[in-house]
Amino acid sequence: MTQSKKAPDKSHREVISLIELFEMFPDEKSGRHWFESIIWKGGRAVCHRCGGTNTYEVKNTKPLPHRCRDCRKHFSFRHRTILERSHIPLHKWAIAIYLVATNHKGVSSMKLHRDLDISQRHAWAMLHKIRQAMSGETGFFSETVEVEETRVGGIEKNKHQDNKLNTGRDGVGKSVVIGAKDRNYNKFAVQVVENKKRATLHGFIQEISKMAR
Numbered sequence: 001m002t003q004s005k006k007a008p009d010k011s012h013r014e015v016i017s018l019i020e021l022f023e024m025f026p027d028e029k030s031g032r033h034w035f036e037s038i039i040w041k042g043g044r045a046v047c048h049r050c051g052g053t054n055t056y057e058v059k060n061t062k063p064l065p066h067r068c069r070d071c072r073k074h075f076s077f078r079h080r081t082i083l084e085r086s087h088i089p090l091h092k093w094a095i096a097i098y099l100v101a102t103n104h105k106g107v108s109s110m111k112l113h114r115d116l117d118i119s120q121r122h123a124w125a126m127l128h129k130i131r132q133a134m135s136g137e138t139g140f141f142s143e144t145v146e147v148e149e150t151r152v153g154g155i156e157k158n159k160h161q162d163n164k165l166n167t168g169r170d171g172v173g174k175s176v177v178i179g180a181k182d183r184n185y186n187k188f189a190v191q192v193v194e195n196k197k198r199a200t201l202h203g204f205i206q207e208i209s210k211m212a213r
């Protein structure tokens with residue numbers, strides 16, 4: 001299988017394929033870990049009641065996967081995010097966010113309904129929330145914004161020979177997804193960027209700073 005990544009045009013964006021995207025998010029857990037890595041620095045769970053990290057992951061992760069030893073209460077990264085009351089599995093959210101972030105012409109609720117095997121009503125609601133979160137139209141960010149970047153995509157050495165990029169650099173073949181978090185409201189936005197060079201990250205930070213109120 002030949003992929004567009006091998007195209008000679010160097011200016012094209014290195015975006016992961018749909019297959020890779022679905023392999024990245026095979027189940028709810030993979031989606032949850034991805035969101036946690038964006039909301040919590042390094043993915044280390046932080047209790048939203050006391051701000052402490054003396055926490056552990058409980059066996060029965062539904063509905064709240066973490067427990068704070070100090071507060072003795074369960075919690076989740078969803079607290080005060082657009083995902084707080086959603087029953088849609090988290091990997092479907094992650095995939096939907098990626099699709100919206102990478103399709104500049106827009107994603108229809110009909111497409112999400114088919115691709116993610118969810119009702120069109122749910123797909124419409126997800127799109128609405130994702131667009132709101134990404135546009136900042138609801139006063140999404142306040143002044144305290146943290147930016148976190150993470151790499152997504154398949155591991156090069158696990159890829160089929162034809163799909164390898166063979167450039168020897170770490171992180172090659174992956175897109176960089178950066179998320180911005182509002183520390184006060186624990187809300188976030190994500191964006192896929194071409195690379196993690198300072199200019200790219202800086203551009204994103206400036207974009208979201210404009211949304212800050």
Ligand SMILES: [Zn+2]
Nearest residue numbers: 047050068071
């Ligand atoms: Zn606590």
